[in-house]
Amino acid sequence: MLTLLLGALARAGDLAAELPYEQFTLDNGLQVILSEDHRLPLVAVDLWYHVGAAHEVPGRSGFAHLFEHIMFQGSRNVPEDQFFPLLEAAGAPTINGTTDFDRTNYFETVPANQLELALWLESDRMGFLLDTLTQERLDNQKAVVRKERQQSTENVPYGLAEERFFQLLFPAPHPYHGVVIGSHADLEAATLQDVQGFFRTWYAPNNATLVIVGDFDAQATRALVEQYFASLPRGPEPPPLQVTTAPISAERREALTDDVELPKVYLGWITSPIFTPGDAELTLAASVLAEGKASRLYTELVEKQQLAQSVNALQYPLTLGSVFVVEVLGKPGQDPQALEDAAWAVLQKLTAEGPTADETARALRTWQAGTLRGLEALGGFGGRADVLNYYNHHTGDPGYLDEDLARFAAVTPAGIQATLAQQLRADNRVVIHVTPAPKAAPAGPGGTP
C-alpha cells in the first residue's frame, strides 16, 4: 500500500529526516523547538499557548479568542496598534493568531534578519501585556470580535446551524458548547479582571511552546531566545482541565429555519479523542465517505440520486472528544428528511460491509500526500512550525510525524468497519435539519429578524 509514497520518499530519505529539530526548556518552563531550514531567507515564529476555548469558565464563552485579539493591542514596550505595522514594515509575509478549542497560537513569518524583532514582540506580550491594558482597548476589541462573529457566524449561510450543532453535541457547561467565537452576551460581559486573571493563569512561559523554523543558526538563536524569554517569571502550574464529556445516549435532533436558499442536514457524533484508537480510522472513513468524486456519499447523493448539491464528512480531532460530522447540502426544495435518510443509508452500508481495500488505500494515500504537503511552508496555517507544535501539544513529542504515519498506515478496512459500528450509531448522534425560511417580500418593511 505504501510503495508509491515510499517510492516518492526514497529520493528524500524518510520523513522524520525531513523535519529535523532540537529542543530545550528554559528554567521558567518555556519549551523551545528549533528547526533550521535554509531554503528561503525567512524565519517562522510560532508560539502555542496550551489554552483554548476549552479552558473558558461558564458565562465567558469566546473569551480565549477575545484574549487572542487583546494580545495584538500592544504591551509595555509595544505601542498600541503597532504590532502589525512593525511586522509589516519588517516585511513579514504572514502575521496571525488562531484560537481553537484546545489551544491558541500566534505566528509570524519574518525576513531572517528580523527574527529578533519577532522575539522582542512575542516576549513583550508574554511578559508585559497587562502593563498597558485599558478598558478602552478591551472595549474596542470586544466590538471588533462581535463584528467578527457577525461576519463569520451570523452573516454566512448555515453559520448559526453550525453553532447549534456544537451546542447539541456538548450541552452546557461543557467548554466545547457552541462556537469558539462565543456569544454576544458573554463577550460583552468580559471585564478587565477577566483578562488579567486569564493572562496570569494561562499565559505564562511554562504553559507555552515556542517553535522557530527557518534560515537561522541554532546556536545564535538559542542565545537570542534566552535573552528575550529567560527572565520572564514562571507562572503557577496551569490547572488541569477537569471536564468529563458525557456520551450521547439518545439521539438529539433539531429542525431550524434560516435565511438560506438550500436545505442542509448535519449528522454528528462525539468520537475517539485525538490520537486515541479510532481517530485515524474515522479520519480515513470520512475520506471514503466524502472526499472527491469517487467517494460514497458523492457518487450516491450528488451523482446518482442528485438529491444533494454537495457533501462533506470530517473527523475533527479534539482532546475532550473528537467530532465526526456528515454534512449534506440539498438541492432546492429537497426534504431534509430525504437527505438524512439517503446519507444514513450510505453510512449504514459502509458500516455493514466496510470499505474496500482500494478505498482504504486511496484514503490513506490522500492523507499521506496531504501530510507531505503540510511540510512545504515554514510557518503560517499548518506549515512546518505548526506541525512540530501540533504533535508536541497533543503527544508531547514534536517528532511524532513518523509514528503518526505508522498509525495511519496500520489502519485496516476491518478496523474502519469496527470503529464505524461502534461509534457512529443512530442512538448516539446529533441531527440538524436546516430548512430555508419562507421568503419575505423583498420590498416589505422590517424583514426577517
Add this chain to the structure above:
Amino acid sequence: MSRVLLALLGAGLLIPACAPKAPPPPPPEVPAPAPDPEAWRAVRPAPGPERPWEAPSATVFTLSNGVEVALVENHTLPLVTVQVLVDAGRLANPRGKAGLHALTASMLDEGTKGRTGAQLAAALAAQGAELSVWGGGDGSGVWMNALGGEALAPSLDLLTEVLLQPRFDKADFARVKQQTLDQLAADRAEPRTVATRTFSRELFGADHPLGTAPVGDEATVKGLTLADAQAFYKTWWHAGNARLVVVGDVTQAELQALLEPRLGRWARGKATRPAPVAPAERAQTELLFVEQPGAVQSVIVVGRVAMGRTDPEFWPAYLAGTLVGGMFGSRLNMNLREEHGWSYGAYGGFSEDRGLGVFSARASVQADKTAPAVTEILKELEAARRPPTAEELQLTRDYLARSLPGNFETNASTAASFAASFTLGLGPDAWRRYTTELLAPDAAAVGAAATRWLDPAKMLIVVVGPRTVEVEEGGQKRTVDVQAELAALGFPTPG
C-alpha cells in the same frame, strides 16, 4: 511607572480613571525601587544585515507543438505542482453565453474517454494526486498537485487524458449545469457574493464580458448546451492557447521527456483571447443599495475600473492602493476596525489584470453604521490623493519588497506567482525585477496616481445589507433606516 501599575494589577486594584478621588493611602514602606532590570526592552531591536537572496526565475522550454512550459525546480520534498493555463476566460465567451467557459472547464474532470468521473478521481487518488479544474475571470485551466518520483508519470498520464480526451457525457453535462444553477441560487444568500457580482455588473455593464461573474448568471447558464461546451473546448482548449507552469521535484530533462510524448501531441488551433474594451469612465460617484433581508451586517464595495498590470501607471497606483488598504496597518482597516470598531476588517487595492484592472475597497460593517462607514471610506480615498509621507511610503514599499520570499514557500504559491507573471507576459525573470520596479515611483508619482485613480467623485458604491436595523442604546431600542441614511448621502443611483 510601569512597575507600579503592574503592582496595582497584581493586587486587582486597577482604579478606573473616572472614579471619585479618595484620600491617598499611606505610602507603603518599601525601599526605593532598584533600577528596572527589564528596562532594556524599551529599545526595539534593529534588523540584522539583509540576507542576499534572489527570487527564483523560471526555465522556459517549448514542446514540439509550441506549448510553452515554465519550470521552477524545488527538490526539497518529492512533490510536483502542475498548472495548465488556458487563455480562455470571460472574454472568450460568445455573446449571451456568459458562464460557458466555466461550465466547459467543469466538464473536464467529469471523466475522460476511458474513465468515468468517479474512475478518474479514484485513479488520481491512488497516485496521491489532487486535480482541479477552473474557469476564472480571465482564464481557464487545470491544477494538479502530484507526488514526485515514480508517481509523477502516471499522474501526468491522467492529466493528459483530462486535457486531450474529455468525456463530455450528456448526463454529466445536465447534472453539472443544474449544479451550477443551484449554486447560483444558493449564492443569493451570501451577501459578499451578491456584493461582488452586483459591483462587477454595475462597473462594466451587464452586456460587457467582465460584467458577469465567471460562473455566468441564471439566464445565460440555462441556455447552455453540451454542444456549446464541446465547441468551446474545441475552439479554445488547444496547444496554441495553453501554457504550463511546473514547480517541484523534477529536472528540466526529466520533465521534457515526460511531457513531450503526452502533451506534445496536443493539436494547435487558432483562437486567441480578444482584448477587453474599457467602459466609459463614470462621470460621478453613484451608489446602489441591494437589500439583503435579515442581514446583520452590510457589505460595502467602493471602486472603479483601473489600469492593467503592465500599464506604466500601475506601480505608483499599486503603492497608493496598498497604502490605503493592502495591509492590516493600512488606513482603511485602522479607521473602520481599530478606530471605530465597526468592522472585523477593511481592505482595498488594485487588481493585477491584463488590459483592464479594478480598484476596489471592501468592508463588512455593522448595519447601523453603513452610511457613516461609506463616508469614512470616501474620506480615506480623498486623503490618499495627497502624496504620502516619506515614512508611510517607505513602510509600504518595505512591506511589499521584503515579504516577497513568502511567495515561494510552497510549490502551489510559487506556481501561482509564475502563472500570474506568465499570463501577463512578464517573462521568466519577472520576480527578479519586482523589487526594482516596485521601488521606482517616488511620493509625488504615488500621489499623482492616487489623484487620478482614487478620486472619490468617480466611484461606484455598492451596498448589500438590511433596509433597516434595530439597535439598542442605553436600554432604548431604536430603528436605523439604513437605506434612508444612504440616500441622504446624496449619490445618484446608477442608471
